[in-house]
Amino acid sequence: MDFDLSEDQRIALDALRRFAEAEVAPAVEPWRDAPIPKALARGLLRKLSRYGVGSGWLGESDGGLALDLVTSGLLYEELARISPGLAGTAFINEGVSLAIATLGTPEQKRRWLPALLAGDSIGCSAITEPGVGSNVRDVRTRAVRDGDGWRVRGEKTWISNAGISDLAVVVVRGEDESQGLSQIVVEREDGYRSRELAKLGLNDWSTAELVFDDVFVPGDRLLGEPGGGLRRTLQLFERARCFVAAIANGIARAALDAAVAYVQTREQWGKKIGGHQLVQELIADMATELDAARLLMLRGLHLVQKGIRCDTQTSMAKYFATEAAVRIASRAIEVHGAYGLSRELSIELHFRNARMMTIPDGTSEIQKLVIGRNLIGLAAF
Numbered sequence: 001m002d003f004d005l006s007e008d009q010r011i012a013l014d015a016l017r018r019f020a021e022a023e024v025a026p027a028v029e030p031w032r033d034a035p036i037p038k039a040l041a042r043g044l045l046r047k048l049s050r051y052g053v054g055s056g057w058l059g060e061s062d063g064g065l066a067l068d069l070v071t072s073g074l075l076y077e078e079l080a081r082i083s084p085g086l087a088g089t090a091f092i093n094e095g096v097s098l099a100i101a102t103l104g105t106p107e108q109k110r111r112w113l114p115a116l117l118a119g120d121s122i123g124c125s126a127i128t129e130p131g132v133g134s135n136v137r138d139v140r141t142r143a144v145r146d147g148d149g150w151r152v153r154g155e156k157t158w159i160s161n162a163g164i165s166d167l168a169v170v171v172v173r174g175e176d177e178s179q180g181l182s183q184i185v186v187e188r189e190d191g192y193r194s195r196e197l198a199k200l201g202l203n204d205w206s207t208a209e210l211v212f213d214d215v216f217v218p219g220d221r222l223l224g225e226p227g228g229g230l231r232r233t234l235q236l237f238e239r240a241r242c243f244v245a246a247i248a249n250g251i252a253r254a255a256l257d258a259a260v261a262y263v264q265t266r267e268q269w270g271k272k273i274g275g276h277q278l279v280q281e282l283i284a285d286m287a288t289e290l291d292a293a294r295l296l297m298l299r300g301l302h303l304v305q306k307g308i309r310c311d312t313q314t315s316m317a318k319y320f321a322t323e324a325a326v327r328i329a330s331r332a333i334e335v336h337g338a339y340g341l342s343r344e345l346s347i348e349l350h351f352r353n354a355r356m357m358t359i360p361d362g363t364s365e366i367q368k369l370v371i372g373r374n375l376i377g378l379a380a381f
């Protein structure tokens with residue numbers, strides 16, 4: 001077991017850190033609490049792609065940089081420290097590219113991958129519906145045959161990137177109930193509508209409803225084999241949960257950094273508040289939980305990279321990291337006293353951002369049910 005970064009990882013992280021601090025931070029500053037506009041997101045994704053964010057998971061033959069997942073996770077964590085919304089946008093885009101690279105025909109890859117990898121096109125992945133959340137098996141959106149194409153009918157909600165998306169990989173049910181779920185690619189130009197959702201935090205990351213009102217799409221849009229949509233969605237959860245953990249860790253890191261800097265300067269009772277023992281306890285708890293969260297994330301990424309079934313470990317990583325980020329950001333508020341609650345600083349924003357992360361890609365309860373099922377051998381869901 002080697003806890004040291006390799007030389008390549010160090011170079012990749014340093015390069016991204018410099019770019020994120022110099023170019024991303026000022027560009028997204030006005031959008032800390034509102035969706036990053038599409039043109040800006042595209043421009044930044046285009047540049048991030050060169051650093052391996054948005055392009056790292058794909059092999060070179062598909063136009064990607066073929067990074068190992070540990071390196072990719074560290075890059076996302078670093079970017080999320082500066083802009084969790086942009087990290088989230090890139091993460092979803094990269095997931096859409098991966099689905100197309102893995103399941104797509106050569107023609108589908110040619111049609112969508114180059115623009116997605118270059119940041120010229122933004123994708124989203126649409127599973128959740130108004131009546132379908134944790135139980136993805138219940139998806140009701142349908143794709144029915146119409147001549148040589150499909151008509152897609154239904155509604156999706158809470159879809160990341162949807163408001164600024166150019167295309168959506170939509171999980172649908174076919175006409176035949178027994179056939180199970182499939183994935184179909186619908187382009188914005190085919191005619192889907194989106195409505196942005198206002199939410200507690202992560203408002204820099206578009207989250208929207210999608211409406212498919214009998215949208216006609218050509219016959220060559222099915223991704224992978226019909227009926228393979230659920231299996232594929234569940235398979236990708238292992239990887240996705242590690243990256244949700246990475247974004248949570250980035251948010252937690254920003255909160256910890258701010259707290260450490262503050263206790264080194266703020267004075268009460270004639271000394272720096274960092275010299276008070278109970279303030280040190282707050283900082284020590286934050287740092288210890290963040291380290292534990294990072295180690296769980298790195299183990300998860302390492303196992304996914306090796307292709308080993310690891311849903312126990314990835315659920316642990318997602319569950320612990322996202323819950324820890326909420327506790328860490330809450331302690332950062334405590335450390336800052338009333339200033340931690342002020343909208344004029346960003347401490348309360350870290351808390352609101354962190355609070356968003358326990359829900360997507362399986363709530364904390366669902367992660368615990370996965371862990372429990374795998375340890376005990378009895379499924380509670």
Ligand SMILES: Cc1cc2nc3c(=O)[nH]c(=O)nc-3n(C[C@H](O)[C@H](O)[C@H](O)COP(=O)(O)OP(=O)(O)OC[C@H]3O[C@@H](n4cnc5c(N)ncnc54)[C@H](O)[C@@H]3O)c2cc1C
Pocket residue numbers: 092125126127128132133134135157158159160161202207356359360361362363364365366369380381
């Ligand atoms: C920031 C964000 C981004 C998102 N991005 C996407 C996206 O890109 N694409 C997409 O398709 N979806 C996305 N989602 C939706 C997300 O995947 C769902 O919100 C999540 O799966 C939970 O579903 P739900 O909100 O409908 O809650 P529900 O499933 O209705 O759950 C409500 C409560 O009941 C609990 N619960 C449910 N079932 C059980 C059970 N069997 N045992 C114990 N407790 C249970 C849950 O833990 C929760 O506390 C996103 C959500 C958020 C917040």
